[in-house]
Amino acid sequence: MTQPAPERKAAKPNPPEGRHSAFLPFARPGIDEESVAAVANVLRSGWITTGPQVEAFESALSGYLGGRTVRAFTSATGALEVALQVCDIGPGDEVIVPAMTFAATANVVLRVGAKPVFVDIELATRNLDIARVEAAITPRTKAVMPVHFAGLPVDMDALYELAQRRGLRVIEDAAHAIGSSYRNRRIGSFGDLVAFSFHPNKNLTTIEGGALSIREPAEVRRIERLRFHGIERAGDGMDILEAGGKYNLTDVAACVGLGQLRRLEQFNRRRRELAARYFEQLATDPPLHLPLRGDEGHSWHMFSPLLPLERLPIGREDFIREMAARGIGVGVHYPALHLFTLYRGMGYKTGDFPNAERVGRSTVTLPLYPALSEDDIDRVCAACAQVLTSHRG
Numbered sequence: 001m002t003q004p005a006p007e008r009k010a011a012k013p014n015p016p017e018g019r020h021s022a023f024l025p026f027a028r029p030g031i032d033e034e035s036v037a038a039v040a041n042v043l044r045s046g047w048i049t050t051g052p053q054v055e056a057f058e059s060a061l062s063g064y065l066g067g068r069t070v071r072a073f074t075s076a077t078g079a080l081e082v083a084l085q086v087c088d089i090g091p092g093d094e095v096i097v098p099a100m101t102f103a104a105t106a107n108v109v110l111r112v113g114a115k116p117v118f119v120d121i122e123l124a125t126r127n128l129d130i131a132r133v134e135a136a137i138t139p140r141t142k143a144v145m146p147v148h149f150a151g152l153p154v155d156m157d158a159l160y161e162l163a164q165r166r167g168l169r170v171i172e173d174a175a176h177a178i179g180s181s182y183r184n185r186r187i188g189s190f191g192d193l194v195a196f197s198f199h200p201n202k203n204l205t206t207i208e209g210g211a212l213s214i215r216e217p218a219e220v221r222r223i224e225r226l227r228f229h230g231i232e233r234a235g236d237g238m239d240i241l242e243a244g245g246k247y248n249l250t251d252v253a254a255c256v257g258l259g260q261l262r263r264l265e266q267f268n269r270r271r272r273e274l275a276a277r278y279f280e281q282l283a284t285d286p287p288l289h290l291p292l293r294g295d296e297g298h299s300w301h302m303f304s305p306l307l308p309l310e311r312l313p314i315g316r317e318d319f320i321r322e323m324a325a326r327g328i329g330v331g332v333h334y335p336a337l338h339l340f341t342l343y344r345g346m347g348y349k350t351g352d353f354p355n356a357e358r359v360g361r362s363t364v365t366l367p368l369y370p371a372l373s374e375d376d377i378d379r380v381c382a383a384c385a386q387v388l389t390s391h392r393g
């Protein structure tokens with residue numbers, strides 16, 4: 001008989017090390033029952049694709065972003081692609097992107113036929129190093145695409161001063177930064193073209209989805225065309241002016257987004273509290289390299305310290321496996337982008353961007369989402385301490 005007697009399990013209510021507690025993923029969306037009911041109503045309404053919910057969601061986002069014009073998309077990737085197109089960026093053009101970010105940031109540049117030009121990140125902020133951007137500008141450079149990494153805004157004053165002086169468009173990849181602020185102004189409430197992601201791991205989700213916050217009123221109509229087949233409606237007819245994409249959000253998704261937006265401030269406050277708990281409790285030997293603390297404007301999309309690999313006999317894979325064995329999910333955000341096969345094929349190589357490569361090699365994303373408790377964070381910290389101490393050289 002291999003079946004254990006049930007009472008033997010019950011006899012150990014509080015196993016040491018929390019090993020038998022529920023698995024903690026590194027990210028988890030928080031959808032409340034009100035949203036579940038609201039989605040059911042949309043599903044029953046007879047109108048499930050782009051309609052009144054999308055209109056309400058765009059308008060609510062606009063309100064949240066100080067009245068800016070906002071258009072919803074099916075993803076940040078789609079929003080970024082359309083942003084490049086509305087800037088007329090294509091073959092022969094260059095766009096400056098950070099060497100450490102999610103692949104979409106650079107992939108979209110290739111998708112419109114332009115060339116992504118990588119620039120290293122700052123080790124402390126993990127953001128595009130604005131001081132290094134100038135040297136990467138050529139007569140072909142049309143835009144800079146910074147990422148507000150993990151919700152920590154880039155130095156917007158320096159970025160926009162440079163962009164204005166050199167005549168460049170700015171397309172902000174704000175996938176991590178809904179609810180982040182720079183000098184008390186929300187990301188997306190100012191700036192040129194700002195793209196948000198509402199993927200389930202992000203601070204606000206529509207399941208899949210995104211949005212573009214737009215500065216130039218004259219560009220809104222073309223953005224709408226590029227979002228939906230290139231269709232321009234006139235009277236009772238329509239015309240096609242260019243081959244647009246198909247990036248319209250559904251009403252079902254927008255309904256989820258409306259519920260999320262109502263809770264966004266609360267979500268981000270909780271993320272900041274939990275990040276503060278990590279700073280208090282995360283003490284390991286050898287120590288992890290902790291992310292920059294930032295200020296109240298940080299929305300803490302992720303908490304990603306660097307492993308002290310130079311002082312450990314194990315690799316990141318081992319760390320991730322040993323954390324998983326303790327019931328803790330650990331992510332990797334992100335490997336250096338220029339070292340993927342696609343970008344190596346363009347001539348990029350190891351050694352080009354030392355900060356991006358160091359972060360790419362050693363970063364680990366620990367669980368952080370509003371439903372976590374202080375005890376959960378303490379459990380993650382204890383597991384990190386155990387794993388690192390057990391391998392100390």
Ligand SMILES: *Cc1c(COP(=O)(O)O)cnc(C)c1O
Nearest residue numbers: 075076077102104175197198199
């Ligand atoms: C998530 C993410 C994207 C893509 O977002 P989607 O909505 O999934 O297309 C782009 N850039 C960064 C930095 C991201 O983290």
